[in-house]
Amino acid sequence: MTTVVPVEKKVLHENQRIAGELRKRFEEQHVLCLNLISAPGSGKTTLLEKTLNCFQKNEKVALLTGDLQTENDARRLAVYGFPVQQIVTGSVCHLDGKMIERALEKWELAALDLLLIENVGNLVCPSSYDLGEAAKIVLLSVTEGEDKPLKYPSIFVKSDVMVITKIDLLPYVSLNLERMKANARQVHPGIEIIELSCKTGDGLDVWLAWLERRRDSVRERLLCARS
Amino acid sequence: MTTVVPVEKKVLHENQRIAGELRKRFEEQHVLCLNLISAPGSGKTTLLEKTLNCFQKNEKVALLTGDLQTENDARRLAVYGFPVQQIVTGSVCHLDGKMIERALEKWELAALDLLLIENVGNLVCPSSYDLGEAAKIVLLSVTEGEDKPLKYPSIFVKSDVMVITKIDLLPYVSLNLERMKANARQVHPGIEIIELSCKTGDGLDVWLAWLERRRDSVRERLLCARS
Numbered sequence: 001m002t003t004v005v006p007v008e009k010k011v012l013h014e015n016q017r018i019a020g021e022l023r024k025r026f027e028e029q030h031v032l033c034l035n036l037i038s039a040p041g042s043g044k045t046t047l048l049e050k051t052l053n054c055f056q057k058n059e060k061v062a063l064l065t066g067d068l069q070t071e072n073d074a075r076r077l078a079v080y081g082f083p084v085q086q087i088v089t090g091s092v093c094h095l096d097g098k099m100i101e102r103a104l105e106k107w108e109l110a111a112l113d114l115l116l117i118e119n120v121g122n123l124v125c126p127s128s129y130d131l132g133e134a135a136k137i138v139l140l141s142v143t144e145g146e147d148k149p150l151k152y153p154s155i156f157v158k159s160d161v162m163v164i165t166k167i168d169l170l171p172y173v174s175l176n177l178e179r180m181k182a183n184a185r186q187v188h189p190g191i192e193i194i195e196l197s198c199k200t201g202d203g204l205d206v207w208l209a210w211l212e213r214r215r216d217s218v219r220e221r222l223l224c225a226r227s
Numbered sequence: 228m229t230t231v232v233p234v235e236k237k238v239l240h241e242n243q244r245i246a247g248e249l250r251k252r253f254e255e256q257h258v259l260c261l262n263l264i265s266a267p268g269s270g271k272t273t274l275l276e277k278t279l280n281c282f283q284k285n286e287k288v289a290l291l292t293g294d295l296q297t298e299n300d301a302r303r304l305a306v307y308g309f310p311v312q313q314i315v316t317g318s319v320c321h322l323d324g325k326m327i328e329r330a331l332e333k334w335e336l337a338a339l340d341l342l343l344i345e346n347v348g349n350l351v352c353p354s355s356y357d358l359g360e361a362a363k364i365v366l367l368s369v370t371e372g373e374d375k376p377l378k379y380p381s382i383f384v385k386s387d388v389m390v391i392t393k394i395d396l397l398p399y400v401s402l403n404l405e406r407m408k409a410n411a412r413q414v415h416p417g418i419e420i421i422e423l424s425c426k427t428g429d430g431l432d433v434w435l436a437w438l439e440r441r442r443d444s445v446r447e448r449l450l451c452a453r454s
Binding site: 039069070147152 | 349
């Protein structure tokens with residue numbers, strides 16, 4: 001078992017190199033890349049569905065969605081008319097830079113301005129693999145308990161935003177929402193927190209506004225680059 | 228990246244060797260060992276709390292609970308008066324045989340007849356690491372969506388039972404429960420399915436009866452060995 005750590009380090013180091021190249025390409029092409037991470041069933045695909053539903057049809061958005069098996073998520077997302085690719089990882093518990101690089105071979109990056117990546121449902125391993133994204137976004141549903149940021153700190157430390165999902169279920173679960181938020185801020189004092197329900201639509205405007213702000217900052221850099 | 232697979236194989240092979248030794252010890256000592264696996268927040272600790280609460284104080288039960296960080300679960304479980312050890316894995320996304328072996332050094336195995344292991348909250352990686360258990364038990368809550376057995380087949384294939392948790396939330400989520408069960412049976416036709424709510428207590432009797440049946444079969448083997 002002693003050989004694991006150096007090999008894991010080597011794998012992560014190689015991933016970091018590829019992620020660095022991806023980040024450079026995203027920045028040069030003015031593409032905002034976001035990496036959505038959560039446990040299985042926290043609502044990543046549903047949030048993406050609601051997001052795509054609010055976009056104009058001519059927006060330059062594309063999606064990559066990772067799962068161990070099935071093309072279900074790609075099928076769900078494809079109905080909104082934007083380019084989607086499913087990355088089926090087999091037994092691999094996370095997406096890595098190489099998978100993103102390979103998927104992007106099929107697209108013209110210059111034709112995009114937003115790339116949304118839905119990672120494999122896993123609160124642990126995806127946090128170790130940089131995909132060149134501008135920001136990680138962690139989703140946590142109100143049914144998962146307030147202690148998760150303390151138990152799985154890495155992803156909460158590395159995420160710009162925590163999206164608390166399924167707030168419509170708050171009356172039916174024994175969650176201390178304030179404690180959940182305090183726990184997230186304990187491990188990452190600067191983390192932004194957005195609470196929403198894809199069922200009722202509550203809070204979706206806050207999420208969309210956050211997304212627009214991030215897209216605006218990329219657009220501003222594009223204008224500066226052209227002027 | 229090409230060195231990963233052989234090393235991973237070597238790690239899994241070594242884990243299998245340790246798990247084999249553990250399994251032999253559990254069988255020789257007539258200890259029923261169960262390995263509970265689920266995504267974070269599906270209710271493993273809560274199910275264990277409800278289970279311990281139904282046990283007589285003199286029952287020979289012990290618990291190991293895994294998390295990346297915090298001793299929260301061990302604290303929650305310790306109040307029932309049975310021996311509990313928290314295994315803090317740091318950044319490791321699963322429990323492995325070595326961790327169990329090390330934890331058991333502190334206990335006299337002959338003094339136990341049931342060992343309940345709560346794995347790290349992760350629907351992917353723990354399925355690859357045998358802990359010498361007599362059975363794996365996968366938990367899936369009704370909030371996680373009906374497609375999870377198809378997306379994460381390995382753990383559903385390897386589990387004797389799927390426990391569907393939080394059925395009290397069924398009226399508030401858009402889950403097709405029959406589809407969820409059909410999906411589990413599609414990947415593992417023989418899987419037993421138990422539906423319960425730790426909040427209302429519905430179905431807990433079915434879970435406890437399943438547990439008793441498994442404990443009875445170990446007790447019978449013990450009687451045979453002594454006669």
